[in-house]
Amino acid sequence: MRGNNIMGIIFANLHEDLISELTDVRITGAVPFGGKYRMIDFPLSNMVNSGINKVGVLTKSNYQSIMDHVGTGKAWDLSRKQGGLFILPPFTNTNEYSNRLTTLNSIMPFLKHSTEEYVVITDCDTVCNIDFQDVCSKHLENNADITVVYKRDQIPEKLHDPTVFSFDAKGQVIDVAINSDITGSCSFYMNIMFIKRELLIELVNKCISKNTLNFKRDIIQGEYKNLSIYGYEFNGFSPILTSMSDYFQANMALMKADVRADLFKSARPIYTKVRDDMPTKYGLGSKVTNSLIANGCTIEGEVENCVLFKGVHIGKNTKVSNCVIMQDTVIGADSSLSYVIVDKDVKVKDERTLMGFSSYPVYISKGSVV
Amino acid sequence: MYPKQEVVAMLLAGGQGSRLGVLTQKLAKPAVPYGGKYRIIDFPLSNCVNSGIEAVGVLTQYQPLVLNEYIGSGQPWDLDSMNSGVRVLSPYQQVKGADWYSGTANAIYQNITYIDRYSPDYVVILSGDHIYKMDYSKMIAAHKENKADCTIAVIDVPLAEASRFGIMNTNPDGSIYEFEEKPAKPKSTNASMGIYVFSWDKLRKYLIEDEETEGSSHDFGKDVLPKMLADGQRMFAYQFQGYWKDVGTIDSLWESNMDLLDPNVPLDLTDESWKIYSKNPVVPPQYIAEGAEVQNSLIADGCSISGAVDFSVLFSNVVVKPGAVVQDSIIMPGSVIEEGAVVQYAIVSENTIIGKNAVIGARPETIVDKDQWGIAVIGDNLKIGAGAKIAPKAMISKDVEGVEE
Numbered sequence: 001m002r003g004n005n006i007m008g009i010i011f012a013n014l015h016e017d018l019i020s021e022l023t024d025v026r027i028t029g030a031v032p033f034g035g036k037y038r039m040i041d042f043p044l045s046n047m048v049n050s051g052i053n054k055v056g057v058l059t060k061s062n063y064q065s066i067m068d069h070v071g072t073g074k075a076w077d078l079s080r081k082q083g084g085l086f087i088l089p090p091f092t093n094t095n096e097y098s099n100r101l102t103t104l105n106s107i108m109p110f111l112k113h114s115t116e117e118y119v120v121i122t123d124c125d126t127v128c129n130i131d132f133q134d135v136c137s138k139h140l141e142n143n144a145d146i147t148v149v150y151k152r153d154q155i156p157e158k159l160h161d162p163t164v165f166s167f168d169a170k171g172q173v174i175d176v177a178i179n180s181d182i183t184g185s186c187s188f189y190m191n192i193m194f195i196k197r198e199l200l201i202e203l204v205n206k207c208i209s210k211n212t213l214n215f216k217r218d219i220i221q222g223e224y225k226n227l228s229i230y231g232y233e234f235n236g237f238s239p240i241l242t243s244m245s246d247y248f249q250a251n252m253a254l255m256k257a258d259v260r261a262d263l264f265k266s267a268r269p270i271y272t273k274v275r276d277d278m279p280t281k282y283g284l285g286s287k288v289t290n291s292l293i294a295n296g297c298t299i300e301g302e303v304e305n306c307v308l309f310k311g312v313h314i315g316k317n318t319k320v321s322n323c324v325i326m327q328d329t330v331i332g333a334d335s336s337l338s339y340v341i342v343d344k345d346v347k348v349k350d351e352r353t354l355m356g357f358s359s360y361p362v363y364i365s366k367g368s369v370v
Numbered sequence: 371m372y373p374k375q376e377v378v379a380m381l382l383a384g385g386q387g388s389r390l391g392v393l394t395q396k397l398a399k400p401a402v403p404y405g406g407k408y409r410i411i412d413f414p415l416s417n418c419v420n421s422g423i424e425a426v427g428v429l430t431q432y433q434p435l436v437l438n439e440y441i442g443s444g445q446p447w448d449l450d451s452m453n454s455g456v457r458v459l460s461p462y463q464q465v466k467g468a469d470w471y472s473g474t475a476n477a478i479y480q481n482i483t484y485i486d487r488y489s490p491d492y493v494v495i496l497s498g499d500h501i502y503k504m505d506y507s508k509m510i511a512a513h514k515e516n517k518a519d520c521t522i523a524v525i526d527v528p529l530a531e532a533s534r535f536g537i538m539n540t541n542p543d544g545s546i547y548e549f550e551e552k553p554a555k556p557k558s559t560n561a562s563m564g565i566y567v568f569s570w571d572k573l574r575k576y577l578i579e580d581e582e583t584e585g586s587s588h589d590f591g592k593d594v595l596p597k598m599l600a601d602g603q604r605m606f607a608y609q610f611q612g613y614w615k616d617v618g619t620i621d622s623l624w625e626s627n628m629d630l631l632d633p634n635v636p637l638d639l640t641d642e643s644w645k646i647y648s649k650n651p652v653v654p655p656q657y658i659a660e661g662a663e664v665q666n667s668l669i670a671d672g673c674s675i676s677g678a679v680d681f682s683v684l685f686s687n688v689v690v691k692p693g694a695v696v697q698d699s700i701i702m703p704g705s706v707i708e709e710g711a712v713v714q715y716a717i718v719s720e721n722t723i724i725g726k727n728a729v730i731g732a733r734p735e736t737i738v739d740k741d742q743w744g745i746a747v748i749g750d751n752l753k754i755g756a757g758a759k760i761a762p763k764a765m766i767s768k769d770v771e772g773v774e775e
Contacts, residue, residue, distance in 0.1 A: 279669055295655075296640070
């Protein structure tokens with residue numbers, strides 16, 4: 001049986017500033033990740049795998065790359081007569097989309113005309129495979145008004161407005177600290193919320209009328225005493241991309257078997273736009289170890305601890321190690337690359353040497369010629 | 371009312387392909403996996419789309435489930451247009467009774483209604499058992515230029531092999547004056563590729579006549595084409611140059627897969643201008659582990675490789691465990707090669723498990739009696755027990771027990 005009583009809302013452009021190199025030519029949701037994916041593939045697939053078949057994608061500006069990627073939503077089975085994918089750019093000016101609350105306010109007609117009872121709201125900066133059905137079950141079990149998804153970990157240094165929760169024994173939120181100086185492991189918000197659609201409309205209207213426009217401060221922090229807000233702990237693989245170093249580490253984490261098993265579950269696959277590449281060709285004298293490689297590559301050199309996206313070419317006698325190389329990039333012969341993030345369509349000519357460091361990978365921007 | 375289509379393609383996909391043994395036990399030959407991610411039918415379907423043909427009828431009969439499911443709406447090949455696209459045409463019941471497709475010509479005859487809907491000028495007849503990239507629009511252009519009634523694609527084959535094919539003997543202008551089916555002493559080396567372009571009004575007339583002819587086997591090669599030639603219709607050969615391989619036997623299927631690994635073979639599947647489309651499984655990228663050795667191979671997404679892979683083609687979701695060796699072999703989707711197993715010169719079908727230290731096939735240089743050597747074939751969804759030995763040339767369709775060590 002397909003379909004349930006839940007709809008999805010995805011903020012596709014928030015937190016762009018944290019990985020500004022990668023978002024120079026695209027929005028957060030369109031950032032390539034893990035050899036064949038874009039960041040929006042994770043929330044979209046999670047929603048579809050949870051039986052959600054109506055998803056609104058909010059894009060403030062520069063939405064070409066995301067529209068090109070998601071198209072009609074066919075690859076996620078979201079090209080449908082009932083429900084399906086809705087791309088919701090601002091109607092007139094981008095000021096309406098200046099923050100979470102005003103953005104939600106500007107899609108009020110979409111929210112009001114929907115008939116689903118619940119809404120899942122999420123961002124695009126976290127790589128994870130989460131079952132929203134389970135969040136929903138817990139939400140109903142707790143008889144909650146709002147369920148916030150959190151993880152227990154150290155807060156990433158650059159995370160915007162980190163929101164830390166305290167719970168009572170039943171898991172109900174009894175305190176909310178935003179931007180506090182908590183150190184060490186704590187329960188912080190993953191920007192994933194489960195809420196009744198009508199309650200969301202009511203809260204957004206209330207905030208707009210009072211001109212209190214901070215989603216976390218005015219809805220979560222402002223209402224936890226009046227409403228029953230429960231936490232849902234997610235303890236799977238879930239890196240948040242708050243810096244280029246995070247981005248690099250999250251890609252490298254895919255070399256671990258348990259991470260891949262957690263992220264790429266065969267029963268809950270991550271869907272992405274299809275490109276008809278042939279399988280990857282490993283040439284005579286190629287040497288590949290501990291690497292994640294997508295279809296369509298041609299490898300004639302040596303590859304170690306790398307993520308190679310679709311259609312990458314590694315030339316003869318070239319060694320790439322600890323690199324993330326995005327689609328259709330060509331690395332010539334007799335070159336050496338180490339700790340480099342190479343964006344799409346880059347040409348690295350023969351006999352080039354590029355070196356970064358594990359905590360500071362070098363970045364080569366889209367379409368460059370080295 | 372359907373919009374007119376200048377060309378309709380009809381793809382004969384009903385054959386059993388019995389020479390492929392266990393590989394076609396549960397599916398029709400055109401659905402046999404090829405090249406790490408394709409099925410054979412992807413080639414004619416992609417050729418159609420790349421040649422600008424928008425209406426394709428696929429005639430199915432033998433074990434159609436996998437093929438029907440694979441073709442689906444035709445979306446992977448862009449063949450899901452509103453008024454045209456791909457249609458699966460299976461045999462059906464009529465007022466006068468029910469008939470299987472009794473021959474290639476009869477299969478087209480039974481679907482005259484489908485073709486007529488598009489009022490085409492030309493009909494292209496294709497088969498689903500060859501690997502090749504061909505622009506049918508050039509062949510159709512030649513057909514028009516020659517004002518032909520029928521054009522048959524031919525490929526130059528070595529004289530020594532010509533007696534295995536249907537040979538077209540032509541005049542200098544390319545017109546055909548004689549067919550020879552598998553001649554003992556071939557006069558020329560123009561082998562028919564089983565690809566025909568007909569002017570539809572002519573073909574339609576001949577199909578109806580053939581249907582009424584007593585004793586006809588309703589076959590293009592045996593009945594319709596000889597009759598047209600005898601009647602003096604304009605029949606031309608169209609010379610094709612490029613890679614073309616029949617993959618109807620275990621050996622040729624294996625060879626054609628291996629051809630993808632040879633940079634000197636003119637079959638380039640990376641060519642952006644002539645893509646071969648297929649249904650793509652939803653799987654993560656492939657992972658090559660530390661200690662793996664992969665060379666001269668084609669590996670698809672979803673694979674996890676920890677052993678040694680050389681001169682092989684691995685389809686999606688294949689697992690090669692540490693210490694396992696895969697050489698000169700084809701491993702189809704979802705199969706697992708356990709620790710220490712050695713697979714050489716073999717084809718392993720889908721979702722089969724090759725147990726620890728099992729030995730499948732052998733290198734030809736290790737076999738004294740060459741008649742005993744050949745490609746070993748393991749069927750789908752089987753378990754080959756730990757330590758079991760499968761001889762070269764074997765064809766396995768049942769589970770094989772392990773051997774105590």
